[in-house]
Amino acid sequence: MSRAVHIQASDLSVAWLQTTLAVHDEPGRRAFHTVTRIVDAGEAEQPRVRAAADDLLAEFDLQRVDTVANTIFPAALAAQESDVAALSSRYLRLYPQLRRLESRNNKGTYFQRLVAYPVEGKEVNQLDHLIGVLNTELATSAPKRARYEISLEVPGSVAVPVFEPGHDTSAMAFPCLSFLSFQLDGDRLHAVAHYRSQYLVERGYGNYLGISRLLGYVAAQVGIAAGALTVVVGQAHADRLRRDLALGLRSLASDLAIS
Numbered sequence: 001m002s003r004a005v006h007i008q009a010s011d012l013s014v015a016w017l018q019t020t021l022a023v024h025d026e027p028g029r030r031a032f033h034t035v036t037r038i039v040d041a042g043e044a045e046q047p048r049v050r051a052a053a054d055d056l057l058a059e060f061d062l063q064r065v066d067t068v069a070n071t072i073f074p075a076a077l078a079a080q081e082s083d084v085a086a087l088s089s090r091y092l093r094l095y096p097q098l099r100r101l102e103s104r105n106n107k108g109t110y111f112q113r114l115v116a117y118p119v120e121g122k123e124v125n126q127l128d129h130l131i132g133v134l135n136t137e138l139a140t141s142a143p144k145r146a147r148y149e150i151s152l153e154v155p156g157s158v159a160v161p162v163f164e165p166g167h168d169t170s171a172m173a174f175p176c177l178s179f180l181s182f183q184l185d186g187d188r189l190h191a192v193a194h195y196r197s198q199y200l201v202e203r204g205y206g207n208y209l210g211i212s213r214l215l216g217y218v219a220a221q222v223g224i225a226a227g228a229l230t231v232v233v234g235q236a237h238a239d240r241l242r243r244d245l246a247l248g249l250r251s252l253a254s255d256l257a258i259s
Contacts, residue, residue: 002028002030003026004033004034005026005033005236007035009039010040012038012205013205015036016053016205017253017258019236020204021238026238029237029238030235030237030238033233035232036233038231041226041229042216045209048255048256049252052252053065053205056245063202065206068203069206069209072214073111073210073211073217074087074091075213075217085128091112091115092116095112110210115127131218134184134189138223143184144184177195178195178196188225189219189222189225189227190215191211191230192230192232193211193231196234197236198237199239200237201239208231211229
């Protein structure tokens with residue numbers, strides 16, 4: 001039986017490295033109820049760790065870190081658009097092409113679910129709704145801290161569900177990310193992401209990066225700073241991480257004085 005893995009790190013690079021190695025040490029390289037807390041989601045990445053993650057992905061001909069991250073938040077596109085409405089509209093125009101160009105997107109992307117979530121025969125832009133409610137709360141004298149925890153379908157609430165029961169019937173396919181929730185903490189915005197499962201080599205680093213970028217974008221849209229990101233995973237798997245590859249990551253952790 002595997003132990004629960006709890007990791008806290010200052011930045012997403014260290015968080016990914018520590019989580020991956022900790023899960024690798026568990027029986028079958030799997031762990032249940034893995035919790036990874038990135039203290040500052042806006043902190044810069046560690047270049048050597050990022051390079052190691054991309055090297056692992058290249059060895060197995062998998063999508064690069066940025067490609068995975070872009071399925072959650074298209075950072076380059078966001079840099080070209082002034083607001084969430086323009087970003088959402090442009091992304092949805094490009095979405096059919098994105099699905100054709102990348103077979104792994106044939107069931108959708110996370111960002112598409114954020115800006116066009118299917119609810120009762122229509123599509124809801126959850127990201128726009130989230131930012132609107134945050135702005136409303138921040139304009140009050142005592143903004144609510146945890147208004148952002150409940151499902152979008154409940155009136156007066158803001159969460160960002162991704163899993164859609166009517167469409168997502170495969171046990172192991174997209175989406176593994178179930179929901180995102182956000183919490184106001186003074187002049188900082190925190191987030192929690194819940195995955196039913198996660199492949200730490202194939203998707204982990206890109207997932208952390210994409211959600212961190214999304215959190216930074218939402219925070220900037222409402223004029224505050226990004227805070228902590230906590231990633232909760234039902235079952236995490238240090239996939240493809242052979243002993244020699246794990247030794248390489250441990251050597252990197254040692255060089256960077258990461259325990």
